[in-house]
Amino acid sequence: MGSLQKTAVCLLFLSVSSSASNSKFASFICSDVKTEYDKTAAISCIGNTKITNVVVKRCESCNEQNSCLETIINTWNGNYSSENGRIRLVLQHNVSEVQIQEVKATDQGGYKWYLYSENGEGNRCTNLEVTAPEIEPDFTRNGRKLACLSSIGHPQRQIHWFDGHGTNLTGSASLVSEEAEGGLTSLTSTLHEKPTLTASEYCCTVLYDVHTKRSKTKCIRAHKAVTDYLHFTSTPDQEILKTMEAQEIPKTMEEHIPIILVLIVLVLCCFAAVLYYRHRQRAMARGSFADLLRTLLPILRQHENVEEKSLNQEV
Ligand SMILES: *[C@@H]1O[C@H](CO)[C@@H](O)[C@H](O)[C@H]1NC(C)=O
Ligand SMILES: *[C@@H]1O[C@H](CO)[C@@H](O)[C@H](O)[C@H]1NC(C)=O
Numbered sequence: 575m576g577s578l579q580k581t582a583v584c585l586l587f588l589s590v591s592s593s594a595s596n597s598k599f600a601s602f603i604c605s606d607v608k609t610e611y612d613k614t615a616a617i618s619c620i621g622n623t624k625i626t627n628v629v630v631k632r633c634e635s636c637n638e639q640n641s642c643l644e645t646i647i648n649t650w651n652g653n654y655s656s657e658n659g660r661i662r663l664v665l666q667h668n669v670s671e672v673q674i675q676e677v678k679a680t681d682q683g684g685y686k687w688y689l690y691s692e693n694g695e696g697n698r699c700t701n702l703e704v705t706a707p708e709i710e711p712d713f714t715r716n717g718r719k720l721a722c723l724s725s726i727g728h729p730q731r732q733i734h735w736f737d738g739h740g741t742n743l744t745g746s747a748s749l750v751s752e753e754a755e756g757g758l759t760s761l762t763s764t765l766h767e768k769p770t771l772t773a774s775e776y777c778c779t780v781l782y783d784v785h786t787k788r789s790k791t792k793c794i795r796a797h798k799a800v801t802d803y804l805h806f807t808s809t810p811d812q813e814i815l816k817t818m819e820a821q822e823i824p825k826t827m828e829e830h831i832p833i834i835l836v837l838i839v840l841v842l843c844c845f846a847a848v849l850y851y852r853h854r855q856r857a858m859a860r861g862s863f864a865d866l867l868r869t870l871l872p873i874l875r876q877h878e879n880v881e882e883k884s885l886n887q888e889v
């Protein structure tokens with residue numbers, strides 16, 4: 575037997591004996607991770623036995639498995655880190671962890687694991703969600719041009735426009751997106767007031783998360799004197815209103831005060847009218863009683879006279 579054949583037989587024997595002693599199948603537990611922007615993300619998988627080799631690929635998301643192209647870790651090639659050590663693998667017995675330092679918005683996505691252990695191999699995919707700072711939008715008005723700036727944030731956030739009645743004006747606005755540090759973006763949305771597009775109030779909403787509807791809103795009123803009195807918060811878009819900033823709430827309360835005052839005055843007027851009407855009815859009733867007395871008295875007197883006369887006659 576050649577030395578090559580000997581080693582082959584040896585390897586076969588070893589693999590058979592090892593699979594006989596470890597009768598369990600390989601199993602791996604990996605879980606999704608959510609990390610704040612600029613912090614360290616730790617994505618890990620735990621096996622039921624010692625993990626020997628790991629390959630990690632980056633994907634758009636775990637739902638698009640064919641998007642897993644870039645290999646960031648491959649222990650078979652001795653690649654334990656990438657991006658100059660920003661991303662590195664820590665392998666300790668049955669725990670395999672990929673640590674990503676100073677996490678960027680562009681690190682968000684799926685991480686496909688190819689795990690090799692003493693008991694066998696397996697594939698898993700974990701999602702990394704990066705939460706970006708959620709700063710308030712800056713609202714400026716320059717003549718007929720309204721600009722809403724969200725200077726830095728997650729690239730997936732959106733800017734929507736509404737008028738004071740909750741009508742969606744987003745279709746009339748134009749959006750410019752610029753790349754900022756760490757995969758974040760700067761968004762500027764511009765709306766031009768036209769004769770066909772005028773409202774008493776303009777609101778710009780930055781929607782940070784489409785699923786949770788987390789957002790911040792800033793509003794500008796066009797003609798303050800009029801809108802202060804006629805403004806009412808409509809509710810065609812419950813979700814947006816619900817997620818409006820807390821600081822917006824006192825403003826809308828203030829706007830309700832004139833309406834409440836008008837209602838109170840109306841109620842008082844009604845009350846006064848009812849009182850007046852009752853009073854008049856009673857007065858009229860009293861008046862007609864007096865009339866009745868006035869007509870009845872002469873008759874009564876006549877009757878008395880007649881009685882007196884008859885009495886006199888009897889006497
Ligand atoms: C991983 O290995 C440790 C011992 O190092 C063990 O206690 C633990 O149960 C193992 N985990 C799993 C999921 O089997
Ligand atoms: C990592 O992998 C690449 C190929 O993808 C290879 O060229 C490089 O030498 C590897 N790095 C190390 C440290 O082995």
Ligand SMILES: *[C@@H]1O[C@H](CO)[C@@H](O)[C@H](O)[C@H]1NC(C)=O
Nearest residue numbers: 734742743744745746811814
């Ligand atoms: C507003 O309209 C735009 C398109 O013009 C749409 O993408 C967006 O989802 C709408 N927003 C709401 C909250 O309905």
